[in-house]
Amino acid sequence: MAQVSIRKVVKAYEGGVQAVKGIDLEIADHEFVVLVGPSGCGKSTTLRMIAGLEEITSGEIAIGGTVVNDIPPRDRDIAMVFQNYALYPHMSVFDNMAFGLTLRKFPKDEIKRRVDNAARILDITPLLDRKPKALSGGQRQRVAMGRAIVRDPKVFLFDEPLSNLDAKLRVQMRTEIKKVHQAVKTTTVYVTHDQVEAMTLADRVVVMNHGVIEQVGPPQELYHRPVTRFVAGFIGSPAMNFIPARVENGSGALRLNLPNGIVLPVPADRTQRYAAAAGKEMIFGIRPEHLTEPKNLDRDNIATFDLTPEVIEPMGMETLVHLWLQGAEVCSRIDPTTPAEPGRPLQVAADLNHMHLIDPQTGRVL
């Protein structure tokens, strides 16, 4: 078990392309950290640098207080689970899991004890004699995790481990991974492009984009207090609505002028925070679940207005209403019992206690 420190780490490829542009990150002992971002954001490269599979161009990475820049992967005491499992096809499940211990010259009975224990945790004991090709995708992924668990390493590294599984199995294995982490408590760095995976698994989520870290924080914090437009749009599904708005100052209170003549009052407790934006073109951000059928109307800062739905998507437990407001796609999440049909105006309520205001120039959330 160990903490992982990433200090000013840069990864540049030949030709000067920087995949990772000087990131800093402290991962605590026992912590489950998820690196998330779109493809090409540098998350996998970062993970591979921790593993020692990619050289670090500059900066340093320390595992358990030891700088590992020049230490080969086998001496870093890490275990990695790959997207395509990377099981040794000619070995049985037992031998696959035992391979790392055999190379490290563990005694036979100790190897057996550890493999049996891991197999029990992962519920793959009946499969120990099989070859990988006789396993299903989910079983292979379990074996790959077993191979990591038996080593009892300082750090687990996961590189998009669930991307090859079908949707149902993915949800199941996600729970499985969380359960395993709660059982073994090994420090874990997990890479995914799926924000739902990131939210559900992580103690802390690291959102990366274009080789830099946009924001680090617990899932709820990222969800409710994103610091950049990128994070606001990336975390949450359906994504946050971004609507162009002009901020106007009217007798001590701020107003948002939206397209189609919609005017929304800015909550009084935010007047000071948004004061600098007065008179400027900004972006009004609001999540679909805060743009609903009229409800809680007795609470403060609820504003109602009419919108005309263009597409209705019933999801069962909720209904998504899509409309376009002068180039901005707006999605509203309403109760399925609320009558709504395309083309007929629908009254919606915006809960402005959850609004965000984004500076389009800097992309920062005010």
Next chain:
Amino acid sequence: MSASAAANRDLPSIYHKAGSLRAERRWALWSAYISLIFAAIIMLAPPVYMLMTSLKTSAEIADQLNSTPWWVYSPTLENYAALIGNEMFRGFFWNSVKVTVLVVAVTMVISVLAAFALGRMRFWGSQALATGVFLTYLIPDTLLFIPLYQIVGSLGLLNSAWGLVLVYPTLTVPFCTWIMIGYFASIPKELDEAALIDGANWMQMLWKIFIPVALPGIIAATIFAFTVSWAAFVYPTAFITTPEEMPMTIGVVSQLIRGDTFAWGQLMAGALLAALPPVIVYAFLMDYYIAGLTAGATKG
């Protein structure tokens, strides 16, 4: 009403389509069988001719009027008996076995190591080197044997089976390396990364992961090296002069053709006996060769 009428109208066309698919499939099968039978006849004619001739007496072979190449009227094993009973012929066979086993061993060690280095270790110039290895294969042995004669001669290995063990790998190593580079390249890189993290060094990775996983490729390369070495003709013709050191290929020809006298029956029997080991090797290793061992390594 109208919907069911439309469905009825569509039915014949659907059946027609299925019928035409069946017909197309039947046509494809027939043409495949016909071309395969045609190819088999062309391929099998020479061995059958050889087999028939090897079972004939010299008199029957020489009888132009009453015999046909495609049938034996009075079969005899005397040609085979004469060869197998001949110590010199057994010597040819033994020489071929000795040279081939050594050449295959040397070739596989060199080309597996070379292919692993060139294909997986990605060092500066590895690409160019890999191409270079293949280019050397393109130079024919009919061109190489003159300079090689000088080299083998200066090493004092002319007229020695050891000389052949030295020169055959110039034919086998480049091609086998090339096959193995391709095979190693088809193994997902996550497999060596997993092994690296599991604690393997390069040699352990090669020995415990790559060689077992690439076994079909290794067997393909082995078959190739075996065939080249067993059937080599130009080099032994050029480098070997006495019957004691001769392998099968030139031994049979040089000893069974005396001037313009061809011992056809024995020549054919000798050629068939010489062809037997490769046939056996192919028959045994074919299953391995076809088995896809990489299945299940990654998502599959």
